[in-house]
Amino acid sequence: MKHETAPASHLRAVGGKATALRFFTICARNFLPSARLLCESLRQAHPDAVFTVYLCDRDMGYDPVPLGMRIEPLEALGIPALERMIRSYNITELCTAIKPYCFLREFAQAQGDDPTPHVIYLDPDIEVFSPLTEVAEALDAGAQAVLTPHVLHPAERAEFEDDHFLRFGAYNLGFIALRNTPEVAEVMRWWGRRLVDQCIIDLPRGIFVDQKWMDLLPAFLDDVHVLRHPGYNIAYWNLHERRIHGPEGALQCNGQPLRFVHYSGIILEDTDQLSRHSRVFHVSNSFGYGPLVQRYRARLTAPGNRRLRNLPYAFFWNGARGKNAHSPGAEADTAWSRPETFLLARQAFTMEQYLGFLTAEASEIENRRATEAALVPRGEEGRNGFHFSAYCAVCGGRHSMVTSFLYSGETYPDGTPVPNWREHVACASCGLPNRVRASMHLFLQEFEPRSDSRIYITEQKTRLFGWLSGRFPNLTGSEYFGNRVPKGGLFEGVRNENFEDLSFQSESFEFLLSFDVLEHVPHPERAFAEAFRVLEPGGRLMFSVPAHLDRYPSTIRAELAPDGRIIHNLPAEYHGNPVDPEGGALCFRYFGWDLMDMLREAGFPRPFLFHYWSREFGYFGPGQALFVAEKPR
Known part of the structure; x- marks a missing residue:
């Protein structure tokens, strides 16, 4: 998908010019094959739009070039509370919690003749079948947001009845389209603040990850367009009211063009069941949805995708609470076994990326230096070295860290030597220094x-x-x-x-x-x-x-x-x-x-480098x- 933008033929021109479209999705590494299928379908429908994948995972273990997609690392979002979110959230919560930050970055990335593009989020397990004409037209006509409701009619006798959506949210956040306006940006900042700690599944409190919060969007913004088009966001929760039909290349749903299908909860094994969330609908009784699932499943499980789908999630599948109600089947954490020992190490592939981090996080880096300085005793008291407590990930427990001023290369303003943090902070138990333990x-x-x-x-x-x-x-x-x-x-x-x-x-x-x-x-x-x-x-x-x-x-x-x-x-x-x-x-x-x-x-x-700093583990000093x-x- 081209990075530059040009008017798409289906967009209704406003003032003689169509507004650019930017699409993005969010996924972990094992969902990159799904993101690639989404990208391919978007290229057919919107060949001139920009598409970005925000990787909610480590940016390693795969070759991005054959994927043919623009992939941005998690660190690019500049989330102040990222380390805390990684420690506490499971994979579903973290992937949804970063969504408002992705919108803000997409707004900030706008360049050229159209500094206010429309930005559209799609879940990675979506396939687009035709241009999202109604979305573009609504935004061009002045809507600040476009949402798709889970159902278009009362669902008193469906598998998922009306009260289900009172608990989980009226709108499905596998899709949301926003206009780049100051009012929208302010709501995104509010949303982002709420999702730092409250992107969880807590139905008694009325919270369902990022989704339920958007029930408030029509109260916070003027001109929120609820798109009641049956060709959008077809999934297991609304199959009772949707009928897919027509020839390949011109599929329709309930007599209107099929825009996109959402394969939420798809089961990759060759079974008749369509989604792990539904026990009613199967391939044989899904009104045209089943054959699309079968075709999508075959492409997703192709041999070329096997390695990507098996890449482990780098953080905590089940989060600090030890459960993931939305993505069952991974009872054990696939990465480091003790969440309290997780080290947030950022990646840099280029000098520009690393220096950009130093610039963006200047105040945080200043706080780090102040934290280090506060540990160093002044006067004659600590001239022969000093100790402080930290967690040793090698020993698996808290120990005294023995610190000396040997080979100190600089001093603080009061003349006190600055410890050689890299070489001369050693665990009193295992004896390993800072850089080796890290x-x-x-x-x-x-x-x-x-x-x-x-x-x-x-x-x-x-x-x-x-x-x-x-x-x-x-x-x-x-x-x-x-x-x-x-x-x-x-x-x-x-x-x-x-x-x-x-x-x-x-x-x-x-x-x-x-x-x-x-x-x-x-x-x-x-x-x-x-x-x-x-x-x-x-x-x-x-x-x-x-x-x-x-x-x-x-x-x-x-x-x-x-x-x-x-x-x-x-x-x-x-x-x-x-x-x-x-x-x-x-x-x-x-x-x-x-x-x-x-x-x-x-x-x-x-190649890349990990750069890190941690008070908890005693990994001090610049340039680690x-x-x-x-x-x-």
Whole structure:
């Protein structure tokens, strides 16, 4: 779908010009195949409209290019309470809670000659059959909002009677169209505030996620158009009053053009039942709806969609309350097992995206620095270090975090040293520092490795290797001993490997982990190529390095000349080395964003970084980042 807009032939011109249309949907990764089918049907009906998918999930684990859709990450919405919402909401609640923020972003994205487009939301499990002419005409004629009621007539003897909609809402929020006006934007901000904590299913209190709130829309806005057209929003709740008929390409419902069908609650298994929410209607008695379900189901379950549909939801399927009445069948959380340990780590694929976050969240970042400063004792009291309490996701409990001023590189205005938060905040129980605990936290949370996963880590004489080896029997570790033993050989019981020339067979591992090692490798581009080689298709490289995230080029501190000489461009800097505690390991570079180019050249198409900060876990300091690259399947 084109990103630029042009008048569509069916729109009634206002002042000689038709208003642009922008469509969007919201889904988790496993619903991307549904979103793609929606996109394809919209392209047929509205070839010049803009269509965006807002991904209520992690923006990883898939290749967006073949999908052919504009996909925006959750973080792009700038929701102030996002972390709290992720912690508390189940998948249904979170996907619906972000809807007003998506509308506000769509309004803000308007550009060019038409700064006030009409914005239309559609659930991802919808298929459009013809242009939404009546919606565009209503908005062009001055309506500020268009809603579709669940039913068009009294339903006293239907499967879902009238009182059902008194509890769940008069209008189905699988569709809502809004005009970009100041009054509408103000209502969206109100809606967004309410949905931070009250996008739940609480029927006794009259709340049904985002939907029931919109019963108030006609009271808050002038010119709310209730679209009583039988060709819109056909689903299990109104099949008793809808009849689909006509030839392919010119389908009608009750004698009027069929606009879109909503496959809510579709059962993907090949059964006669149409929706998990209905026990009355089946393929054989659904008045033309059943054959459409069968065709849609066949496309959705095509082999090419299988991997996407099986991608796990990154957050909490059942939410903090441990239930999801609207989406049953997933009794156990598919991701991290303890909601209280969830770390909200934001993703950035480009330097511009990362710097944009810093700009947008300047006040939040200032609060973070103030929180850190308040922990640091002043005067002589804490000169030898200090402690504070935080949750260690490695140990699985709250522990004292031992903090020192070793290698402090700056001071506060009163002269007190600023701790090296990245390296010198260690859990008193496991001994692992800030960056290592955070790396393990994200590794377990985001990738859910199996106990039998094949993992290679570029260290072996460390506490981290000991901790991992007790949990993953197929773990392989190594250190670098140079030419003291052949690559792949053992030196005092420790494997010798050169990251630039590994001894392993191709496609040997599911995960390759490396934490603050690559800055000591003279040619990191060779190491990335080796990582790509030894990872199996779909395997992931996860690593940390010292990095300047505000600049593109890496800072080359030293180089290895062809004749073996070390050329120092800056004063030599040595880091801790378990193989040579006295001499350390020479740091060749501090990385910039050009490392993403190295990863892409090695074959990883879409590398990104996680950036994070957390008072709860003691992950302090600016620029905390973990890099991830996935080998294509």
